Amino acid sequence: MNDPRKVDIYSAEHKRDPFQFYAFLRSEAPVFEVGVPVLKRAWLITRYDDVVLCLQDSDRFVKNASNAGLRSPKSMPWWTPASLRTLSENMLDLDDPAHRRLRALINKAFSRARIEQLRNRAEVLAEGLVDRMRAKSKPDVIEDFALPLPLTVISELLGLPEEARPRFRKWTNVFLGARSEIRMALSLPSIFALMRYLRRLVATRRRTPRDDLISALIAVEEGGDRLSENELIAMLVLLIIAGHETTVNLIGSGMLVLMENPREKERLIGDFSLLGSAVEELLRFTAPVEIATERYAAQDIDLRDTTIRRGDVIFPVIASANRDAQKFAEPDRLDVARRPNPHLAFGDGVHFCVGSHLAKMEAEIAFGCLLRRLPKLSLACPAHELQWRAAPVVRGLKSLPVIT
Numbered sequence: 001m002n003d004p005r006k007v008d009i010y011s012a013e014h015k016r017d018p019f020q021f022y023a024f025l026r027s028e029a030p031v032f033e034v035g036v037p038v039l040k041r042a043w044l045i046t047r048y049d050d051v052v053l054c055l056q057d058s059d060r061f062v063k064n065a066s067n068a069g070l071r072s073p074k075s076m077p078w079w080t081p082a083s084l085r086t087l088s089e090n091m092l093d094l095d096d097p098a099h100r101r102l103r104a105l106i107n108k109a110f111s112r113a114r115i116e117q118l119r120n121r122a123e124v125l126a127e128g129l130v131d132r133m134r135a136k137s138k139p140d141v142i143e144d145f146a147l148p149l150p151l152t153v154i155s156e157l158l159g160l161p162e163e164a165r166p167r168f169r170k171w172t173n174v175f176l177g178a179r180s181e182i183r184m185a186l187s188l189p190s191i192f193a194l195m196r197y198l199r200r201l202v203a204t205r206r207r208t209p210r211d212d213l214i215s216a217l218i219a220v221e222e223g224g225d226r227l228s229e230n231e232l233i234a235m236l237v238l239l240i241i242a243g244h245e246t247t248v249n250l251i252g253s254g255m256l257v258l259m260e261n262p263r264e265k266e267r268l269i270g271d272f273s274l275l276g277s278a279v280e281e282l283l284r285f286t287a288p289v290e291i292a293t294e295r296y297a298a299q300d301i302d303l304r305d306t307t308i309r310r311g312d313v314i315f316p317v318i319a320s321a322n323r324d325a326q327k328f329a330e331p332d333r334l335d336v337a338r339r340p341n342p343h344l345a346f347g348d349g350v351h352f353c354v355g356s357h358l359a360k361m362e363a364e365i366a367f368g369c370l371l372r373r374l375p376k377l378s379l380a381c382p383a384h385e386l387q388w389r390a391a392p393v394v395r396g397l398k399s400l401p402v403i404t
Helices: 012-016 019-028 048-056 082-088 098-109 112-116 119-135 141-146 148-158 162-176 181-207 213-219 229-260 262-270 272-286 356-373
Strands: 031-036 040-045 295-297 301-303 306-308 313-316
Touching: 040 048, 048 313, 082 181, 082 229, 098 213, 098 229, 112 356, 119 141, 119 148, 119 356, 141 148, 141 229, 141 356, 148 162, 148 213, 148 229, 148 356, 162 181, 162 229, 181 213, 181 229, 213 229, 229 262, 229 272, 229 356, 262 272, 262 356, 272 356
Parallel strands: 040 313
Antiparallel strands: 031 040, 295 313, 301 306
């Protein structure tokens, strides 16, 4: 392998196949420091047990930079406008008790019952998208199915107007693609536009509430406590991005993997009762979220003969943990019936993904519909020609052209 210190973990080249790199680190350097744009340096934690430790030990591995002795998050350069710093007031970037407070409020509004009400709507959407794919001469799984399904579902759940949804995708793409200080600076107009739009939408919902999640978040109360305006905007930005990004990547990469593993694809088509376990396996195998968002060392930490200093940035690598042979038998083999499957695709500990149920429901509907309606689906180009997105944290395809 080339010098691992020179690997750009945000690059499209790395995203194509990060698993060999992480296998090398698990074996030779399970706690490994790399150069990272904006953050400068970060520790990669790659073994399953260590990743679990990092995700669960929220006293030593903290989310709020101030709890590690820093003035501000290292992901926000000194020139970041104060109005954008309010985005850090989301529960993903906070520690308890602030995190616990926000999570209690979102759980009350973002209930499983509210999500289940979307099941029939998601099924109808999926069927309609497949109809459109079959009518196209050059269908693309990402553009024609994997993107519009979860984006429409989260938009309808939140109450985002239909005409604004293409702009939300554009804004979130810019947000997620800000992998250098220059790109961050160039992304500012889009982020400002997103926040302005959300503030206007929240003001409208305050005057005229509807049966949607934005109205529910405005109204939700726990022990006399409510979300502040900044907390609400930060929460909405998080829900819009996380509410569709993981699922887009999962559906796209998952269909690619199934086409590359025809035995498992046929096995699933022959027994759709395996859909639940297949989704869990595709989450493990494809790494739609490659790396958990950064943690900070609240104190000096000795791990695997390496000392991580207080204030250092730490990346728990989910994609690596989910291929660890110490935890999974034949980890590089796809098994749609794998049980047990203790993957970490949605994280672990207090920050376990609040939207995991929604993502899995959408994925089961998506794979079931695609495989039932388009059982002969195949790639329209060689796999090595597919383009992967260059981005921090997530892993997904730009496009997936197919033959139906």
